[in-house]
Amino acid sequence: MGQFLVGILLPLLLLTAALLNWSLISLIDLLTFLFIQYATSKGHSAWRHSFVSWYIIIFSLLVILSHIICYIIWAFESEEWSSSNAWWAALIGVRELSMRSSPVHVYYLVVQLLVAFVALLNIYWRSFTLKSWRLYSWGHFSSSVENIGSHLRVACCLLLPVIQLIAGISHPSWISLPFFICSCVGLVDWSLTSNFSGLFRWWRPLLIYAGFNIVLLYIYQLPVQFPYTFQMVADIIGLYKVSVALEWPQICCSFSLLIFYFMVWFCCSLEVCY
Structure with a gap:
């Protein structure tokens, strides 16, 4: 199950976040996606450790926090300030929210929050699998997922x-x-x-x-x-x-x-x- 979370679900969410918002912040999401795939293909398991998951969690929360701060500044500052700083905000990945703006940027924040949640779930799952009281149903589900994964790899x-x-x-x-x-x-x-x-x-x-x-x-x-x-x-x-x-x-x-x-x-x- 942990391999499914970090090997498939988390990279897909990172790739989705990168494609939803062309910016420098999303470029880090893309580089993280590429690193996970490359490290796995080389047989390295360092990315599975908890510090990588914590890095993803901290980065995702900082991205969400930076967006909230910019939205608060835009709410109190004048329209001239917003228009004069729009170019660097768009380059970083922050766009002003309004009734006429596209909901894609909101989707990006939701996906970024899901990235942090999946990384946190992976940390919890790793500690959960080390305990002797793991439920048999979860173990059976994990083995089923691994069997499906082996067939997908052959395909x-x-x-x-x-x-x-x-x-x-x-x-x-x-x-x-x-x-x-x-x-x-x-x-x-x-x-x-x-x-x-x-x-x-x-x-x-x-x-x-x-x-x-x-x-x-x-x-x-x-x-x-x-x-x-x-x-x-x-x-x-x-x-x-x-x-x-x-x-x-x-x-x-x-x-x-x-x-x-x-x-x-x-x-x-x-x-x-x-």
Whole structure:
């Protein structure tokens, strides 16, 4: 159960919080999500310790507290002060609440509160599992979840080559070229050796590369005016702004990149990646 909380539920909540609010604060949520997945794929268990959960709890509560403080300041200050400081507030991740504002920012605060709750529940669960009076129903439920998880990992191993290929060809660019090259190399290796494990060979290096792509793409979404040279280089390598007018190839590339990074966790935790 603890593995489900910190290995699946907590990363999903962190990723949701990061996608709901493009800001520097949410960038920390995204980096925490990537760290949990990467640490698990490498076999490290340091992130399971209580101090990481306490870090997540403290950070989430500080985010909520900072929003409350800014809302109080905005309530007492004039409208000119609010408009003059709107740019840095949007960059940090704080937006003024009003009747005309979008409820997405409220959803972000709710998700951030859920992140703190799940991290606290993980700390409680770890201490609860160490006690001899744990209920049999909870133990049976945990074993059932682990059995389902093992089947999901096997399914991920079969689907990941397809996701990797989609990430490489959905939005052709320099930044997605390594996914396409590794897919081609894996298919050639499979055809020559008749060994299906050839498709898994590049997943660990691609995990680091996918994480770098996600962070780079997220930074490009921050509400700042980048220099013209940076924007030109971003267009050349394949970065793009996420908006309502986003085309299907770019949407498919973004989702396949996130799905690839998340699904590698299942396969690497099963120790089938070579």
